[in-house]
Amino acid sequence: MNLLTEKLAVHGGPAVRSKTLPYGHQTIGAPDVEAVVEVLRSSWLTTGPAVDQFERDFATTIGAEHAIAVSSGTAALHTACHALRIGKGDEVIVPAITFIASSNSVIYVGGVPVFADVEADTLTISPSDVEAKITDRTKAIVAVDFAGLPCNYAALRAIADARGIPILSDACHSLGATVGGAPAATLADISVFSFHPVKHITTGEGGMICTNQSEWATRARRFRNHGIATDHRQRSMTRTFHYEMVELGYNYRITDLQCALGSSQLRQLPTFLEKRRRIAAYYDEQIQNRADVQPLARRRGAANAYHLYVVKFQLERLRADRNDLFAALNAEGIGVNVHYQPVYQHPYYRQHFGDQSGCCPEAERAYERILSLPIFPEMSMGDAEDVIAALRKVLDYYGGV
Numbered sequence: 001m002n003l004l005t006e007k008l009a010v011h012g013g014p015a016v017r018s019k020t021l022p023y024g025h026q027t028i029g030a031p032d033v034e035a036v037v038e039v040l041r042s043s044w045l046t047t048g049p050a051v052d053q054f055e056r057d058f059a060t061t062i063g064a065e066h067a068i069a070v071s072s073g074t075a076a077l078h079t080a081c082h083a084l085r086i087g088k089g090d091e092v093i094v095p096a097i098t099f100i101a102s103s104n105s106v107i108y109v110g111g112v113p114v115f116a117d118v119e120a121d122t123l124t125i126s127p128s129d130v131e132a133k134i135t136d137r138t139k140a141i142v143a144v145d146f147a148g149l150p151c152n153y154a155a156l157r158a159i160a161d162a163r164g165i166p167i168l169s170d171a172c173h174s175l176g177a178t179v180g181g182a183p184a185a186t187l188a189d190i191s192v193f194s195f196h197p198v199k200h201i202t203t204g205e206g207g208m209i210c211t212n213q214s215e216w217a218t219r220a221r222r223f224r225n226h227g228i229a230t231d232h233r234q235r236s237m238t239r240t241f242h243y244e245m246v247e248l249g250y251n252y253r254i255t256d257l258q259c260a261l262g263s264s265q266l267r268q269l270p271t272f273l274e275k276r277r278r279i280a281a282y283y284d285e286q287i288q289n290r291a292d293v294q295p296l297a298r299r300r301g302a303a304n305a306y307h308l309y310v311v312k313f314q315l316e317r318l319r320a321d322r323n324d325l326f327a328a329l330n331a332e333g334i335g336v337n338v339h340y341q342p343v344y345q346h347p348y349y350r351q352h353f354g355d356q357s358g359c360c361p362e363a364e365r366a367y368e369r370i371l372s373l374p375i376f377p378e379m380s381m382g383d384a385e386d387v388i389a390a391l392r393k394v395l396d397y398y399g400g401v
Contacts (some may be wrong), residue, residue: 008397010331016390017333023308024198027272027377035264039256046255047231054259055208057266062175062183064191064210066217069259070224073172073194075252076207077105080168080190081140082223083209083216086111090139092168095125096342096363098144102170103343111139113353115344117360121297123147123310123370126362127155134163141167143188145174147296147339147372148276148305150184157187166190172207173307175200176273180301190216195258198376200272200305201265203258224252275377276306279384283309283373286388292317292395308339309375312366320398322368328397329371332390336371 007013059067088110169188185191195206227249344356
């Protein structure tokens with residue numbers, strides 16, 4: 001141990017921060033509150049005009065013909081899988097590094113997730129491993145824009161188009177990201193988003209499915225409403241009580257309260273993105289010359305939306321593992337997190353799909369080395385400076401290998 005380094009808070013020393021800075025947090029202002037209150041005073045709390053307005057606003061923002069709002073990002077993934085007619089025994093390729101919902105939603109419709117490895121430098125899905133794992137049973141490819149960086153859609157599109165396989169973009173991390181100036185979500189056949197409080201905009205909980213395919217949009221709208229062909233507002237406008245359930249669906253409806261908040265938040269998206277990117281640029285600058293930690297790589301021509309700021313530790317240069325670093329930084333008041341454990345390592349997947357250890361070596365290696373640093377619009381630059389101060393303190397303590 002370097003005796004000149006400061007004693008860590010995890011060992012009883014003074015912490016960098018007395019109150020923990022979370023890795024993510026919502027930003028709610030007066031316009032957001034006013035938008036929700038206006039709905040509370042209206043006649044419609046659900047399936048009303050605020051839902052339609054949010055869908056129109058969102059479709060315009062990302063350049064899609066159809067936007068279908070649902071109750072969560074997971075509901076959006078499930079609905080998209082249904083819209084694509086994924087069914088029993090169909091294989092769907094999913095990256096190993098992602099939130100479990102990306103894979104679970106395939107299982108919900110009877111499909112089989114097939115895990116593809118990730119690129120070592122970006123942790124987005126590896127096109128070469130996707131191609132290696134395609135079979136005649138492959139029904140779709142799920143491309144996860146990990147941490148906010150768009151996948152290599154040019155490579156994925158070439159693979160998918162040659163086989164007539166649709167790409168489902170899990171864009172829950174990448175609202176506002178672009179490739180060549182175009183919204184990243186327009187590069188897939190169908191895209192889904194999440195409005196959880198730590199995402200770019202929030203509706204509390206909520207999600208969206210976007211596509212240019214009218215048939216898929218119709219199936220998605222029915223699926224979110226029990227499989228019924230019309231909703232209450234549509235029947236009210238046509239003065240009829242009669243409705244027909246034409247397929248088995250779910251109650252994945254979202255409320256007007258949430259959608260009013262969503263439209264208000266969407267107007268602030270450019271500001272939110274600028275703040276996230278400013279913090280990311282500061283982190284990049286502060287750690288660029290360190291040998292013991294690196295940020296994830298950029299992709300040429302792509303603008304990252306920075307839902308997360310993930311760093312990879314060079315453990316060979318440290319006398320600590322990722323878990324030690326996690327504990328030490330949290331003790332310093334920095335609420336770091338881990339995104340994510342390879343999906344197939346979870347107990348459910350081991351039980352139902354067998355031990356797949358070694359199938360995605362880059363994902364397994366990355367999991368042991370990554371942490372997500374705090375990044376959200378309400379952070380001040382002083383907060384960001386605390387993050388870097390704590391990171392340096394911890395790395396200097398465990399360094400010297």
